[in-house]
Amino acid sequence: MQKTLAERWKLALKMYVSFFQIGLFTFGGGYAMLPMLEKECVDKHAWTTREELLDIFALAQCTPGIIAVNTATFLGKKQAGLPGAVLATLGVVSPSLVIISLIAALLKNFADLEPVQHALAGVRAAVTALIFASVWKMAKSSLKDPLSIAMAVIAFILVALFGTSPVAIVFAGALIGFLFFGGRKKTGKEDDA
Amino acid sequence: MSTLLLLCLNFFKTGLLAVGGGLATLPFITDMSNAHPDWFTKADIANMVAVSESTPGPIGINMATYVGYHMFSIPGAILTTVSLVLPSFIIIVILAGIMDKYSENRIVKAVFAGLRPAAIGLIAAAGFSVFLIALFPGYSGSTVFDMSGITALFSRKSLVLFALVMVATQLPKLKDLHPVAYIAIAAVVGIVFRF
Numbered sequence: 001m002q003k004t005l006a007e008r009w010k011l012a013l014k015m016y017v018s019f020f021q022i023g024l025f026t027f028g029g030g031y032a033m034l035p036m037l038e039k040e041c042v043d044k045h046a047w048t049t050r051e052e053l054l055d056i057f058a059l060a061q062c063t064p065g066i067i068a069v070n071t072a073t074f075l076g077k078k079q080a081g082l083p084g085a086v087l088a089t090l091g092v093v094s095p096s097l098v099i100i101s102l103i104a105a106l107l108k109n110f111a112d113l114e115p116v117q118h119a120l121a122g123v124r125a126a127v128t129a130l131i132f133a134s135v136w137k138m139a140k141s142s143l144k145d146p147l148s149i150a151m152a153v154i155a156f157i158l159v160a161l162f163g164t165s166p167v168a169i170v171f172a173g174a175l176i177g178f179l180f181f182g183g184r185k186k187t188g189k190e191d192d193a
Numbered sequence: 194m195s196t197l198l199l200l201c202l203n204f205f206k207t208g209l210l211a212v213g214g215g216l217a218t219l220p221f222i223t224d225m226s227n228a229h230p231d232w233f234t235k236a237d238i239a240n241m242v243a244v245s246e247s248t249p250g251p252i253g254i255n256m257a258t259y260v261g262y263h264m265f266s267i268p269g270a271i272l273t274t275v276s277l278v279l280p281s282f283i284i285i286v287i288l289a290g291i292m293d294k295y296s297e298n299r300i301v302k303a304v305f306a307g308l309r310p311a312a313i314g315l316i317a318a319a320g321f322s323v324f325l326i327a328l329f330p331g332y333s334g335s336t337v338f339d340m341s342g343i344t345a346l347f348s349r350k351s352l353v354l355f356a357l358v359m360v361a362t363q364l365p366k367l368k369d370l371h372p373v374a375y376i377a378i379a380a381v382v383g384i385v386f387r388f
Contacts, residue, residue: 021373023249023250023251024249024250025249025372025373025376026249026250026251027247027248027249027376031316031319031320031323032323033251034316035372036372036373039371039372043369051309054308054309054312054313055305055308055309055312057312057315057316058305058308058309058311058312058315059285059288059292059308060285061312061315062212063212063281063284063285063288064208064209064210064211064212064280064281064284065208065211065212065253065277065278065280065281065282065284065285066211066218066251066252066253066254066277066278066281067251068251068254069251069253069254069278069281069282070281070285073281073282073285073286073289074285074288074289077285077286077289077290078289078293082286085282085285085286085289089278089282092250092251092254093250093251093254093274093278095249095250096248096249096250096251096254096255096258096274097254097258097270097271097274099248099249099250100244100245100248100250100255100258100259100262100270101258101262101267101270103244103248103259104244104258104259104262104263104270105262108240108244110244110247110248111240111243111244111246111247112243115384116247117247118383118384118386118387118388119380119381119383119384120247120380120383121327121348121350121351121383121388122351122354122379122380122381122382122383122384122386122388123376123379123380123383124323124326124327124351125327125328125348125350125351125352125354125355125358125379125383125388126354126355126358126375126376126378126379127323127327127376127379128320128323128324128327128328128355129355129356129357129358129359129362129375130358130362130372130375130376131316131319131320131323132317132320132324132359133359133362133363134316135313135316135317135320138313138316139313142309142310142313143309143310143313147310148306148309148310149310151307151310151311151314152310152311152313152314152317153314154314155310155311155313155314155315155318156313156314156315156317156318156321157314158314159314159315159318160317160318160321160322166315166318167212169311169314169315170308170311170312170315172311173307173308173309173310173311173312174304174307174308174311175307176307177303177304177305177306177307177308178300178303178304178307180307181302181303181304181306181307182299182300182303
Protein backbone atom coordinates (compact mmCIF):
# COMPACT_ATOMS: atom_id res chain seq x y z
CA MET A 1 0.00 0.00 0.00
CA GLN A 2 1.29 3.47 -0.88
CA LYS A 3 1.93 5.82 1.98
CA THR A 4 0.79 9.43 1.67
CA LEU A 5 3.45 12.12 1.63
CA ALA A 6 2.57 13.22 5.17
CA GLU A 7 2.89 9.64 6.44
CA ARG A 8 6.24 9.33 4.72
CA TRP A 9 7.62 12.49 6.32
CA LYS A 10 6.36 11.33 9.71
CA LEU A 11 8.09 7.99 9.32
CA ALA A 12 11.19 9.70 7.93
CA LEU A 13 11.36 11.88 11.05
CA LYS A 14 11.16 8.78 13.23
CA MET A 15 14.01 7.29 11.19
CA TYR A 16 16.06 10.45 11.71
CA VAL A 17 15.79 9.97 15.48
CA SER A 18 16.68 6.26 15.30
CA PHE A 19 19.63 6.78 13.00
CA PHE A 20 20.83 9.74 15.07
CA GLN A 21 21.01 7.36 18.02
CA ILE A 22 22.78 4.74 15.91
CA GLY A 23 25.35 7.30 14.72
CA LEU A 24 25.84 8.56 18.26
CA PHE A 25 26.68 5.14 19.69
CA THR A 26 28.66 3.59 16.83
CA PHE A 27 32.31 3.45 17.82
CA GLY A 28 34.84 2.09 15.36
CA GLY A 29 32.58 2.49 12.36
CA GLY A 30 31.11 0.07 9.85
CA TYR A 31 30.09 -3.23 11.36
CA ALA A 32 30.14 -1.91 14.92
CA MET A 33 26.71 -0.44 14.17
CA LEU A 34 25.19 -3.84 13.44
CA PRO A 35 23.94 -4.60 16.97
CA MET A 36 22.35 -1.13 17.11
CA LEU A 37 20.77 -1.48 13.66
CA GLU A 38 19.36 -4.83 14.62
CA LYS A 39 17.81 -3.46 17.80
CA GLU A 40 16.35 -0.28 16.30
CA CYS A 41 15.37 -1.40 12.78
CA VAL A 42 14.47 -5.07 13.27
CA ASP A 43 13.34 -5.53 16.89
CA LYS A 44 11.93 -2.11 17.76
CA HIS A 45 10.44 -0.69 14.56
CA ALA A 46 10.27 -3.70 12.20
CA TRP A 47 11.57 -1.58 9.31
CA THR A 48 13.49 -4.58 8.04
CA THR A 49 14.32 -8.23 8.76
CA ARG A 50 17.65 -9.81 9.72
CA GLU A 51 17.86 -11.36 6.23
CA GLU A 52 17.32 -8.04 4.49
CA LEU A 53 19.85 -6.37 6.75
CA LEU A 54 22.42 -8.90 5.50
CA ASP A 55 21.44 -8.15 1.88
CA ILE A 56 21.91 -4.43 2.48
CA PHE A 57 25.28 -4.97 4.17
CA ALA A 58 26.47 -7.06 1.21
CA LEU A 59 25.34 -4.34 -1.21
CA ALA A 60 26.80 -1.55 0.91
CA GLN A 61 30.11 -3.41 0.92
CA CYS A 62 30.49 -3.21 -2.86
CA THR A 63 28.93 0.16 -3.56
CA PRO A 64 31.07 3.22 -2.95
CA GLY A 65 30.67 5.15 0.27
CA ILE A 66 30.50 4.40 3.94
CA ILE A 67 28.68 1.22 4.94
CA ALA A 68 26.82 2.75 7.87
CA VAL A 69 25.60 5.65 5.75
CA ASN A 70 24.65 3.45 2.80
CA THR A 71 22.58 1.25 5.09
CA ALA A 72 20.74 4.30 6.42
CA THR A 73 20.05 5.62 2.91
CA PHE A 74 18.82 2.24 1.73
CA LEU A 75 16.44 1.58 4.63
CA GLY A 76 15.18 5.17 4.54
CA LYS A 77 14.40 4.97 0.82
CA LYS A 78 12.71 1.62 1.18
CA GLN A 79 10.51 2.58 4.10
CA ALA A 80 9.64 6.20 3.37
CA GLY A 81 10.84 7.09 -0.12
CA LEU A 82 13.08 10.06 -0.77
CA PRO A 83 12.20 11.89 2.49
CA GLY A 84 13.22 8.73 4.36
CA ALA A 85 16.49 8.41 2.44
CA VAL A 86 17.40 12.04 3.17
CA LEU A 87 16.45 12.06 6.86
CA ALA A 88 17.88 8.63 7.73
CA THR A 89 21.17 9.62 6.09
CA LEU A 90 21.25 13.00 7.87
CA GLY A 91 20.41 11.20 11.11
CA VAL A 92 23.41 8.91 11.02
CA VAL A 93 25.69 11.82 10.03
CA SER A 94 24.43 14.51 12.44
CA PRO A 95 26.11 13.32 15.66
CA SER A 96 29.49 13.23 13.90
CA LEU A 97 29.03 16.76 12.57
CA VAL A 98 28.30 18.16 16.02
CA ILE A 99 30.83 16.13 18.02
CA ILE A 100 33.73 16.44 15.58
CA SER A 101 33.19 20.17 15.11
CA LEU A 102 33.23 20.67 18.88
CA ILE A 103 36.40 18.62 19.26
CA ALA A 104 38.13 20.30 16.33
CA ALA A 105 37.26 23.67 17.85
CA LEU A 106 37.97 23.03 21.52
CA LEU A 107 39.84 19.82 22.21
CA LYS A 108 42.37 18.97 19.55
CA ASN A 109 44.16 16.57 21.88
CA PHE A 110 40.89 14.72 22.66
CA ALA A 111 42.18 11.33 21.51
CA ASP A 112 45.19 11.55 23.84
CA LEU A 113 43.17 12.19 27.00
CA GLU A 114 43.57 9.35 29.44
CA PRO A 115 39.88 8.83 30.37
CA VAL A 116 38.99 8.78 26.66
CA GLN A 117 41.52 6.01 26.06
CA HIS A 118 40.21 3.97 29.00
CA ALA A 119 36.57 4.43 28.02
CA LEU A 120 37.32 3.39 24.43
CA ALA A 121 39.15 0.26 25.52
CA GLY A 122 36.11 -0.73 27.55
CA VAL A 123 33.70 0.09 24.73
CA ARG A 124 35.75 -1.94 22.27
CA ALA A 125 35.60 -5.07 24.42
CA ALA A 126 31.82 -4.74 24.81
CA VAL A 127 31.19 -3.93 21.14
CA THR A 128 33.14 -7.04 20.11
CA ALA A 129 30.83 -9.19 22.21
CA LEU A 130 27.76 -7.38 20.83
CA ILE A 131 28.92 -7.96 17.24
CA PHE A 132 29.44 -11.67 17.91
CA ALA A 133 25.99 -11.92 19.52
CA SER A 134 24.46 -10.27 16.42
CA VAL A 135 26.37 -12.57 14.06
CA TRP A 136 25.09 -15.56 16.04
CA LYS A 137 21.47 -14.38 15.75
CA MET A 138 21.89 -13.70 12.03
CA ALA A 139 23.51 -17.08 11.46
CA LYS A 140 20.65 -18.82 13.26
CA SER A 141 18.03 -17.03 11.16
CA SER A 142 19.65 -17.38 7.73
CA LEU A 143 22.11 -20.27 7.62
CA LYS A 144 19.80 -23.23 7.20
CA ASP A 145 21.59 -25.63 4.85
CA PRO A 146 25.10 -27.14 4.74
CA LEU A 147 26.22 -25.11 1.70
CA SER A 148 25.30 -21.78 3.35
CA ILE A 149 27.05 -22.75 6.57
CA ALA A 150 30.18 -23.81 4.65
CA MET A 151 30.13 -20.54 2.66
CA ALA A 152 29.95 -18.42 5.81
CA VAL A 153 32.78 -20.35 7.48
CA ILE A 154 35.01 -20.17 4.39
CA ALA A 155 34.27 -16.45 3.93
CA PHE A 156 35.23 -15.85 7.56
CA ILE A 157 38.48 -17.82 7.25
CA LEU A 158 39.50 -16.12 4.00
CA VAL A 159 38.91 -12.60 5.31
CA ALA A 160 40.03 -13.04 8.93
CA LEU A 161 43.09 -15.20 8.33
CA PHE A 162 44.19 -14.45 4.79
CA GLY A 163 43.08 -10.85 4.37
CA THR A 164 40.98 -11.57 1.24
CA SER A 165 39.13 -8.51 -0.06
CA PRO A 166 35.50 -8.37 1.17
CA VAL A 167 34.39 -7.24 -2.29
CA ALA A 168 35.78 -10.48 -3.77
CA ILE A 169 33.88 -12.45 -1.12
CA VAL A 170 30.62 -10.68 -1.96
CA PHE A 171 31.03 -11.38 -5.68
CA ALA A 172 31.90 -15.03 -5.02
CA GLY A 173 28.81 -15.33 -2.81
CA ALA A 174 26.62 -13.83 -5.53
CA LEU A 175 28.07 -16.20 -8.13
CA ILE A 176 27.59 -19.28 -5.94
CA GLY A 177 24.04 -18.16 -5.22
CA PHE A 178 23.35 -17.69 -8.92
CA LEU A 179 24.76 -21.14 -9.76
CA PHE A 180 23.50 -23.27 -6.88
CA PHE A 181 20.57 -21.56 -5.16
CA GLY A 182 18.48 -20.97 -8.30
CA GLY A 183 16.41 -24.14 -8.22
CA ARG A 184 15.27 -23.77 -4.64
CA LYS A 185 11.73 -23.35 -3.46
CA LYS A 186 12.29 -22.96 0.27
CA THR A 187 12.36 -19.16 0.33
CA GLY A 188 8.65 -18.90 -0.45
CA LYS A 189 6.65 -19.23 -3.63
CA GLU A 190 8.32 -18.47 -6.93
CA ASP A 191 5.44 -18.00 -9.31
CA ASP A 192 7.53 -16.95 -12.29
CA ALA A 193 9.18 -20.39 -12.52
CA MET B 194 38.40 27.80 -8.38
CA SER B 195 37.75 28.60 -4.79
CA THR B 196 39.43 26.33 -2.26
CA LEU B 197 36.10 25.40 -0.66
CA LEU B 198 34.70 24.22 -3.98
CA LEU B 199 37.88 22.29 -4.73
CA LEU B 200 37.73 20.69 -1.27
CA CYS B 201 34.10 19.63 -1.85
CA LEU B 202 34.99 18.20 -5.26
CA ASN B 203 37.80 16.20 -3.67
CA PHE B 204 35.45 14.76 -1.07
CA PHE B 205 32.82 14.01 -3.73
CA LYS B 206 35.48 12.05 -5.61
CA THR B 207 36.42 10.23 -2.39
CA GLY B 208 32.79 9.30 -1.75
CA LEU B 209 32.50 8.01 -5.28
CA LEU B 210 35.67 5.92 -5.28
CA ALA B 211 36.22 4.77 -1.69
CA VAL B 212 34.68 1.31 -1.63
CA GLY B 213 34.53 -0.65 1.62
CA GLY B 214 33.92 2.18 4.05
CA GLY B 215 35.72 3.24 7.20
CA LEU B 216 39.38 3.82 6.64
CA ALA B 217 38.96 3.40 2.86
CA THR B 218 38.77 7.22 2.82
CA LEU B 219 42.24 7.54 4.35
CA PRO B 220 44.34 7.06 1.17
CA PHE B 221 42.26 9.76 -0.55
CA ILE B 222 42.80 12.20 2.28
CA THR B 223 46.54 11.47 2.19
CA ASP B 224 46.45 12.19 -1.55
CA MET B 225 44.73 15.52 -0.88
CA SER B 226 47.47 16.47 1.52
CA ASN B 227 50.12 15.55 -1.07
CA ALA B 228 48.41 17.57 -3.79
CA HIS B 229 47.62 20.55 -1.51
CA PRO B 230 50.24 20.69 1.26
CA ASP B 231 48.79 24.01 2.46
CA TRP B 232 45.43 22.34 3.31
CA PHE B 233 46.64 20.02 6.04
CA THR B 234 49.82 18.15 6.99
CA LYS B 235 50.56 14.48 7.69
CA ALA B 236 50.57 15.28 11.41
CA ASP B 237 47.09 16.82 11.04
CA ILE B 238 45.95 13.60 9.37
CA ALA B 239 47.31 11.45 12.20
CA ASN B 240 45.37 13.60 14.66
CA MET B 241 42.22 13.38 12.51
CA VAL B 242 42.43 9.58 12.41
CA ALA B 243 42.90 9.43 16.19
CA VAL B 244 39.91 11.73 16.81
CA SER B 245 37.75 9.93 14.20
CA GLU B 246 38.43 6.57 15.77
CA SER B 247 37.82 7.71 19.31
CA THR B 248 34.52 9.48 18.70
CA PRO B 249 31.20 7.91 17.75
CA GLY B 250 30.08 7.86 14.13
CA PRO B 251 31.34 6.38 10.89
CA ILE B 252 35.09 7.02 10.58
CA GLY B 253 34.87 8.33 7.00
CA ILE B 254 32.27 10.91 8.02
CA ASN B 255 34.30 11.95 11.04
CA MET B 256 37.36 12.49 8.83
CA ALA B 257 35.44 14.61 6.32
CA THR B 258 33.88 16.71 9.08
CA TYR B 259 37.25 17.21 10.75
CA VAL B 260 38.99 18.28 7.53
CA GLY B 261 36.10 20.61 6.61
CA TYR B 262 36.02 22.20 10.06
CA HIS B 263 39.81 22.47 10.14
CA MET B 264 39.74 24.54 6.94
CA PHE B 265 36.42 26.43 6.85
CA SER B 266 34.79 26.03 10.27
CA ILE B 267 31.10 24.97 10.45
CA PRO B 268 30.19 25.63 6.78
CA GLY B 269 33.26 23.62 5.77
CA ALA B 270 32.30 20.73 8.07
CA ILE B 271 28.79 20.55 6.64
CA LEU B 272 29.80 20.91 2.99
CA THR B 273 32.63 18.33 3.03
CA THR B 274 30.39 15.82 4.80
CA VAL B 275 27.54 16.34 2.33
CA SER B 276 29.99 16.08 -0.58
CA LEU B 277 31.34 12.79 0.75
CA VAL B 278 27.87 11.29 1.19
CA LEU B 279 26.26 12.57 -2.02
CA PRO B 280 27.66 10.05 -4.57
CA SER B 281 26.70 6.97 -2.55
CA PHE B 282 23.37 8.59 -1.64
CA ILE B 283 22.45 8.88 -5.32
CA ILE B 284 23.69 5.37 -6.15
CA ILE B 285 21.90 3.73 -3.21
CA VAL B 286 18.60 5.54 -3.87
CA ILE B 287 18.64 4.27 -7.48
CA LEU B 288 19.71 0.79 -6.39
CA ALA B 289 16.99 0.58 -3.72
CA GLY B 290 14.39 1.43 -6.37
CA ILE B 291 15.71 -1.27 -8.71
CA MET B 292 15.80 -3.84 -5.92
CA ASP B 293 12.23 -3.08 -4.93
CA LYS B 294 11.15 -3.79 -8.50
CA TYR B 295 13.03 -7.05 -8.96
CA SER B 296 12.95 -8.46 -5.43
CA GLU B 297 10.60 -11.26 -6.56
CA ASN B 298 12.77 -12.22 -9.53
CA ARG B 299 14.12 -15.77 -9.30
CA ILE B 300 17.71 -14.88 -10.24
CA VAL B 301 17.82 -11.93 -7.82
CA LYS B 302 16.54 -14.21 -5.06
CA ALA B 303 19.20 -16.82 -5.83
CA VAL B 304 21.96 -14.22 -5.83
CA PHE B 305 20.85 -12.87 -2.46
CA ALA B 306 20.62 -16.40 -1.06
CA GLY B 307 24.35 -16.59 -1.87
CA LEU B 308 25.13 -13.11 -0.57
CA ARG B 309 23.76 -13.72 2.93
CA PRO B 310 26.21 -16.44 4.01
CA ALA B 311 29.03 -14.35 2.50
CA ALA B 312 27.86 -11.29 4.48
CA ILE B 313 27.69 -13.31 7.71
CA GLY B 314 31.28 -14.48 7.15
CA LEU B 315 32.38 -10.89 6.50
CA ILE B 316 30.71 -9.51 9.60
CA ALA B 317 32.17 -12.31 11.72
CA ALA B 318 35.62 -11.48 10.29
CA ALA B 319 35.12 -7.78 11.09
CA GLY B 320 34.08 -8.78 14.61
CA PHE B 321 37.22 -10.91 14.85
CA SER B 322 39.48 -8.00 13.88
CA VAL B 323 37.83 -5.78 16.52
CA PHE B 324 38.30 -8.68 18.95
CA LEU B 325 42.05 -8.74 18.25
CA ILE B 326 42.35 -4.98 18.69
CA ALA B 327 40.26 -5.04 21.88
CA LEU B 328 42.04 -7.93 23.55
CA PHE B 329 45.55 -7.33 22.28
CA PRO B 330 45.88 -3.54 22.43
CA GLY B 331 49.37 -3.69 20.90
CA TYR B 332 48.20 -5.68 17.89
CA SER B 333 48.72 -3.86 14.62
CA GLY B 334 48.88 -6.52 11.89
CA SER B 335 46.14 -7.04 9.34
CA THR B 336 45.81 -10.83 9.65
CA VAL B 337 46.60 -13.36 12.40
CA PHE B 338 49.71 -14.47 10.54
CA ASP B 339 51.04 -10.97 10.94
CA MET B 340 51.85 -11.04 14.63
CA SER B 341 54.41 -8.23 14.61
CA GLY B 342 52.52 -6.16 17.19
CA ILE B 343 51.58 -8.98 19.52
CA THR B 344 54.44 -8.35 21.94
CA ALA B 345 52.24 -5.88 23.80
CA LEU B 346 50.48 -7.39 26.79
CA PHE B 347 47.24 -9.19 26.29
CA SER B 348 44.54 -7.29 28.16
CA ARG B 349 42.98 -9.44 30.89
CA LYS B 350 40.49 -6.75 31.88
CA SER B 351 39.21 -6.55 28.32
CA LEU B 352 38.82 -10.32 28.15
CA VAL B 353 36.76 -10.35 31.36
CA LEU B 354 34.49 -7.55 30.13
CA PHE B 355 34.15 -9.22 26.73
CA ALA B 356 33.18 -12.53 28.36
CA LEU B 357 30.69 -10.82 30.70
CA VAL B 358 28.92 -9.03 27.85
CA MET B 359 28.98 -12.21 25.77
CA VAL B 360 27.23 -14.11 28.58
CA ALA B 361 24.83 -11.24 29.32
CA THR B 362 23.59 -11.11 25.72
CA GLN B 363 22.55 -14.76 26.01
CA LEU B 364 20.70 -14.41 29.33
CA PRO B 365 16.92 -14.30 29.02
CA LYS B 366 16.52 -11.14 31.13
CA LEU B 367 19.43 -9.12 29.76
CA LYS B 368 19.11 -10.30 26.16
CA ASP B 369 16.76 -7.49 25.22
CA LEU B 370 18.82 -4.73 26.81
CA HIS B 371 19.58 -2.02 24.26
CA PRO B 372 23.15 -2.11 22.88
CA VAL B 373 23.41 1.57 23.94
CA ALA B 374 23.16 0.45 27.58
CA TYR B 375 26.03 -2.02 27.16
CA ILE B 376 28.18 0.60 25.44
CA ALA B 377 27.53 3.25 28.10
CA ILE B 378 28.24 0.80 30.93
CA ALA B 379 31.41 -0.42 29.19
CA ALA B 380 32.71 3.15 28.85
CA VAL B 381 32.21 3.75 32.58
CA VAL B 382 33.81 0.39 33.45
CA GLY B 383 36.75 1.27 31.19
CA ILE B 384 37.33 4.57 33.02
CA VAL B 385 36.77 3.22 36.55
CA PHE B 386 38.98 0.15 36.12
CA ARG B 387 41.54 2.00 33.99
CA PHE B 388 41.50 -0.30 30.94
